Amino acid sequence: MVQETLVPDQAVKKRQIEILSIAEGFFQSSILFALLKLKIFERIDGASKTLDELAAESDARPETLSRLLNAGVVLKLLESKDGFNFSIAPACRTVLSRSAGEHYLGDWIRSLDFFCAPLLKLDEAVLNSGPTIEPGTHLGGDKESTRSFTLSMHNYASLRGKELADFLSTAGCKSLLDLGCGPGTYAFHLGMRNPSLELYLLDHPTVLETAKEIQLRYPLKNAIHYLPLDALKDDIPGTYDMILVSNMLHGIGEHESRELIKRLYDSVNHCGSLVIQAQYLRDDRLGGRWPIFLDLIQLCVTANGRNHSPRETKRWLEEAGFKDIEFCAMTLLNTNSFLRGHKGSLPMS
DSSP states (O other), X not given: OOOOOOOOHHHHHHHHHHHHHHHTHHHHHHHHHHHHHTTHHHHTSSSOEEHHHHHHHHTOOHHHHHHHHHXXXXXXXXXXXXXXXXXXXXXXXXXXXXXGGGGOOHHHXXXXXXXXXXXXXXXXXXXXXXXXXXXXXXXXXXXHHHHHHHHHHHHHHHHTGGGHHHHSOOTTOOEEEEETOTTOHHHHHHHHHOTTOEEEEEEOHHHHHHHHHHHTTSOOOSOEEEEEOOTTTSOOOSOEEEEEEESOGGGTHHHHHHHHHHHHHTTEEEEEEEEEEEOOOOTTSOOOHHHXXXXXXXXXXXXXXXXXXXXXXXXXXXXXXXXXXXXXXXXXXXXXXXXXXXXXXXXXX
């Protein structure tokens, strides 16, 4: 007879609270998403406003809007001493106000809002082994969604992601192709570090429209070329000293990734390199936290996407012919890391 192990009552209650905190997480994100959609942070960016002013600007009834604003106060996103005058909480002003510049997170959070709906049908995605929305909507299929997603990638890349330029040396490189460049932020930071580096940015035409806007934010001296192409379908013109593929392979899956890497070998100059930056899964696929979430996002929004690990990506590079493959993890606050494979052996030091 199996003896039942008694768990202390306090331990059970603690575990209940932990599980409920996971289940109730959507309450907090829903409040934040709504505040962003109604542009509340933008409306009170300069100074506090009254409930009536915000209601008039939002085309909402004051008594209804107050319920959302009060929730924002409870979450410490907003501040109010009387329930009538509202302002941004000081700690949030540095990340939720557009005046925060490169620290602004609003576009990234809007992207999470977009992914929320398909993820709420995660069970269907698992049972059907396929997406719960039309694949590619956020990557050229819908202009507004594509712009929002491109800006969200800039939010991340301009803050934590920009340190790629601290870890990836472009010394000796004359040309860089940023394949699937998104907002182009990584290429722009690498260009600022190496003004003689000629930059080539390749992506969907709609994505490049936003990249050109973002370019204007940077004091670049580099020659910059935009290539409105589909990296999976179109021939890639020219050859380059370095090709950067950043956070792209998880969206296309293993087969397309291996085929793309093989094609890119011919586009790399001798003694050049291919850099694959990603939010890699652990080799045992049991972490980390964000790479696991990213893997589930791909299941819900792409036809064949799945996240990948350094070990399997290194194997893809090797089978394409790249050698002396290096792995580089960056700081703890940056979920990106990269593999760099060389065409031709590295010179002996």
